[in-house]
Amino acid sequence: xxxxxxxxxxxxxxxxxxxxxxxxxxxxxxxxxxxxxxxxxxxxxxxxxxxxxxxxxxxxxxxxxxxxxxxxxxxxxxxxxxxxxxxxxxxxxxxxxxxxxxxxxxxxxxxxxxxxxxxxxxxxxxxxxxxxxxxxxxxxxxxxxxxxxxxxxxxxxxxxxxxxxxxxxxxxxxxxxxxxxxxxxxxxxxxxxxxxxxxxxxxxxxxxxxxxxxxxxxxxxxxxxxxxxxxxxxxxxxxxxxxxxxxxxxxxxxxxxxxxxxxxxxxxxxxxxxxxxxxxxxxxxxxxxxxxxxxxxxxxxxxxxxxxxxxxxxxxxxxxxxxxxxxxxxxxxxxxxxxxxxxxxxxxxxxxxxxxxxxxxxxxxxxxxxxxxxxxxxxxxxxxxxxxxxxxx
Numbered sequence: 001x002x003x004x005x006x007x008x009x010x011x012x013x014x015x016x017x018x019x020x021x022x023x024x025x026x027x028x029x030x031x032x033x034x035x036x037x038x039x040x041x042x043x044x045x046x047x048x049x050x051x052x053x054x055x056x057x058x059x060x061x062x063x064x065x066x067x068x069x070x071x072x073x074x075x076x077x078x079x080x081x082x083x084x085x086x087x088x089x090x091x092x093x094x095x096x097x098x099x100x101x102x103x104x105x106x107x108x109x110x111x112x113x114x115x116x117x118x119x120x121x122x123x124x125x126x127x128x129x130x131x132x133x134x135x136x137x138x139x140x141x142x143x144x145x146x147x148x149x150x151x152x153x154x155x156x157x158x159x160x161x162x163x164x165x166x167x168x169x170x171x172x173x174x175x176x177x178x179x180x181x182x183x184x185x186x187x188x189x190x191x192x193x194x195x196x197x198x199x200x201x202x203x204x205x206x207x208x209x210x211x212x213x214x215x216x217x218x219x220x221x222x223x224x225x226x227x228x229x230x231x232x233x234x235x236x237x238x239x240x241x242x243x244x245x246x247x248x249x250x251x252x253x254x255x256x257x258x259x260x261x262x263x264x265x266x267x268x269x270x271x272x273x274x275x276x277x278x279x280x281x282x283x284x285x286x287x288x289x290x291x292x293x294x295x296x297x298x299x300x301x302x303x304x305x306x307x308x309x310x311x312x313x314x315x316x317x318x319x320x321x322x323x324x325x326x327x328x329x330x331x332x333x334x335x336x337x338x339x340x341x342x343x344x345x346x347x348x349x350x351x352x353x354x355x356x357x358x359x360x361x362x363x364x365x366x367x368x369x370x371x372x373x374x375x376x377x378x379x380x381x382x383x384x385x386x387x388x389x390x391x392x393x
Contacts, residue, residue, distance in 0.1 A: 033068075033332040034078045035060070035130075035319060036098035036107035038091045038114060041083035044209035045111075045234040048259065048311060052110040052132060053081050055312035058302065059319035059353070068323055071330040077323060080104060086179070086209055088113035092120070099127050105335040106130055106322050108315060112138065112181040119143050128335045128342075130318050132311070134258055135184050139364040145335065147342050148366040149318045150310075151386075153185055153258060155371065157192050159389030160255045160279050163375065168253040168277060169227025170198040175218055175241060176257050177233025178205035185257050189230060201226050206241075208233030214241045215248070222248055232257020232280075235309075239268025246274045256280030261309045262374050262381060275376045279384075282374035284308045284355070286381040289372075295355035313355045320353040321345040 037056055040049035060077045068075045080102050084090035091114030098104040107122075109115050110132035119138075122129045122145050129146045131138045136152040164172075172193055176182045182205060190200055202224035206217045218241060221229070231241050231254055238260035246269075256262065256278055263283035266272045284296055285307045292313070299308040322338070325345035329337040343361040346368075358369045371386040 031075055032078055033075045034080045034102045034104050036104035037079055037081040038084045038094035039110045040086040043085050044237055045086045047236055048234045051309045051311040052315045055316035056319050059316045063323050070326050070332050075332055088117040092117040099125055105338055126335050128339050139366045145339055146365055149314050151371045155386055156258055157189055161193055161196050163279050164228045164253045164255050165198055171201045171226045172228045172230055173202035173221035173224055173226035174230045175204055175221045176231050177208035208237035214244050218245050219248055222250055227252045230255045232260045235260045235264035236268055239265035243269045253277030272376050273379045278376045281310055282372045282383055284310055284313050291351050292355040317354055
């Protein structure tokens, strides 16, 4: 009889132990909040997509090291990343999977085609869309569950035109990428160039994500003898376009679409000398602001021998702002409440998490910041203030 009781007690103890382990696993799962990412992790735009993801993961690691407390409960923040190969239809599928499988309250998408695909359902699905694209249409649509991370392209166009036209001339040839984002840039750029008294002498967008040789396309536009080339897409192919233009004898300036980064292009061109006269996004390593310099040093310690791009920094900040918004909203599971706190979160960012000096959101969900750009002169990148360039007559 005693033996039977002991056996029953032993079985009960084992059952309770298994139950406790399973229960703790379930509790642990509830203590994890996931932010989704769908972007290019393969193909010609892979470097771009990986930079975005690196910034997100760097922020998540810092948040977890410090501890994320929401509503009196501690959480671990994880980034769920899926490759969409820069294909908007894949983006939509990825984000639906994240919502259903991973219960992500927020997802980050770093290309306009993918952003528009997600905007078709994100309000209904109640997921916060962190849109890494500078297209004003993303927020002008009135999607209440979208936050646009970088500055609008409209702020770049006139200062870029003024700078290049004054230094090189009024004839421009368009040789940028042919994806949706580049098409929107072209649509805004052409009338602005012409309104400034210039002429578009050639137009030949190319598939930057598929090609590795641009000689024929570049040669075609150079036959029109442009003073300035408008180029841009992912950094590596953009650098190759610039390099091949110089090899074909082009002596003029470059207007570089903001997706491409001058420092990453320089790795392809063999330095900044072939990019003389190019204007584009300011490389993080050339940003003299204190918050930016401190961020660069932290990044270099984590990734020796590497420098952070603006994609790294901007999306790093976006994840920190989202975590702050969760804490302010007191929830990790109500995306509407989290979205309602995003403007306040961007305003209250500690300096160390804000290398680009964001100071809030506008009424439609676009970030506000005093943006700086880079101009290559004498083989070096010169830092220019975008607001000051815009104010020049």
